[in-house]
Amino acid sequence: MNEDNPPITPNLFRRSPRKYQIDEGEAKKIVRDMFRKYSSIEAWQKRRQEVEEGILKGASLFPLPKKEPLNSTIRNKKKCNEYTLENVALETFPGFYCTGNLYRPMSNGNSVPAVLSPHGHFAAEGGRFSHMVQARCARLAQMGAIAFAYDMVGRGESLQVPHTDDYVFSYQLWKSIRALDFLFCLDGVDPSRIGVTGCSGGGTQSFMLTAVDSRVKLSVPVTMVSAHFRGGCICETGLPIHEISQTNNVEIAALAAPRPQLLVSVSTDFTRNTPLVEFPFLKRVYDLFNVPEQVENVHLQNEKHDYGHNKRRALYKFVAKHFQLPLIEDELSIPNTSPERVSLFEKEQLCVFSRKEIKNRCKPMAETLRKHLLYRN
Numbered sequence: 001m002n003e004d005n006p007p008i009t010p011n012l013f014r015r016s017p018r019k020y021q022i023d024e025g026e027a028k029k030i031v032r033d034m035f036r037k038y039s040s041i042e043a044w045q046k047r048r049q050e051v052e053e054g055i056l057k058g059a060s061l062f063p064l065p066k067k068e069p070l071n072s073t074i075r076n077k078k079k080c081n082e083y084t085l086e087n088v089a090l091e092t093f094p095g096f097y098c099t100g101n102l103y104r105p106m107s108n109g110n111s112v113p114a115v116l117s118p119h120g121h122f123a124a125e126g127g128r129f130s131h132m133v134q135a136r137c138a139r140l141a142q143m144g145a146i147a148f149a150y151d152m153v154g155r156g157e158s159l160q161v162p163h164t165d166d167y168v169f170s171y172q173l174w175k176s177i178r179a180l181d182f183l184f185c186l187d188g189v190d191p192s193r194i195g196v197t198g199c200s201g202g203g204t205q206s207f208m209l210t211a212v213d214s215r216v217k218l219s220v221p222v223t224m225v226s227a228h229f230r231g232g233c234i235c236e237t238g239l240p241i242h243e244i245s246q247t248n249n250v251e252i253a254a255l256a257a258p259r260p261q262l263l264v265s266v267s268t269d270f271t272r273n274t275p276l277v278e279f280p281f282l283k284r285v286y287d288l289f290n291v292p293e294q295v296e297n298v299h300l301q302n303e304k305h306d307y308g309h310n311k312r313r314a315l316y317k318f319v320a321k322h323f324q325l326p327l328i329e330d331e332l333s334i335p336n337t338s339p340e341r342v343s344l345f346e347k348e349q350l351c352v353f354s355r356k357e358i359k360n361r362c363k364p365m366a367e368t369l370r371k372h373l374l375y376r377n
């Protein structure tokens with residue numbers, strides 16, 4: 001612990017809509033100004049570094065804390081249709097666990113891609129246990145990729161720190177980085193083909209992780225990248241991750257360039273302007289790298305703010321194209337109204353810890369993490 005450099009102060013007005021939502025006209029003007037600023041790849045690379053450091057400094061994670069062994073627990077293997085499913089706990093900091101589920105294709109001995117899958121809020125749907133998360137991870141495994149779905153802080157089995165903690169963004173970003181460490185070293189994973197995808201708050205987790213960790217090689221943030229809305233939860237706006245470099249989520253998403261990125265947007269939420277506002281800016285940045293084809297937008301009219309089947313189909317096609325995987329026949333037919341034919345499990349079957357283990361191993365950690373994980377330089 002560094003007594004002289006305490007964690008950064010949370011945003012005082014973090015729950016005020018003024019902090020995370022601006023007028024759409026003003027947002028368009030900001031994006032227009034961004035277009036003018038970055039006329040060369042050198043100008044963009046300089047800005048890129050400022051924004052990346054601003055996120056980590058705002059989260060009190062700069063430089064990154066020392067990484068301890070993950071001591072992974074992998075258990076309860078279930079054999080499903082062309083894939084297996086296991087329950088996993090990673091010790092992301094001594095005594096602080098990342099809980100999740102690992103979906104693996106039946107091995108043919110070759111290294112395969114892997115996709116991290118944060119779930120977003122969706123408490124009513126069940127977070128990582130929701131059908132939309134289970135379906136997309138299972139389908140990715142059927143296609144031949146390993147998928148790892150993991151709890152947000154304060155959700156599912158991850159109850160050592162409440163989701164209302166001032167530093168929840170930092171702990172979630174740290175968990176995502178450590179989940180990436182897990183996949184990066186996991187037997188059978190091709191480390192040159194690791195991606196991340198999530199919807200809503202899981203979309204925020206996806207583009208934030210992609211922005212700060214070059215090991216992510218493909219990013220699919222769903223219904224989240226918006227010039228006028230940063231996300232209404234303190235796990236998205238509770239720390240000065242935007243303020244330090246005076247940035248916004250469109251610019252942060254552009255930090256993925258030149259790596260493949262797909263924005264999925266809808267006409268019914270704050271991603272409604274994506275084809276005309278956010279996507280053209282991303283295209284502009286990818287143009288600087290001479291790879292405009294690496295960024296795509298699938299905009300769905302009248303669809304909801306979720307990771308529904310049509311959005312998952314867009315993901316499968318994008319992953320298949322960039323990670324050289326075969327598409328399953330169901331995804332090729334248009335229109336397609338039948339959901340993925342995969343096994344769906346109850347929460348109890350997907351939990352890694354027993355009640356007794358939770359009591360004995362999963363102690364409250366908010367104070368310990370603040371003192372020993374977060375610091376400033």
Ligand SMILES: [Zn+2]
Binds near residue numbers: 121163235
């Ligand atoms: Zn949140």
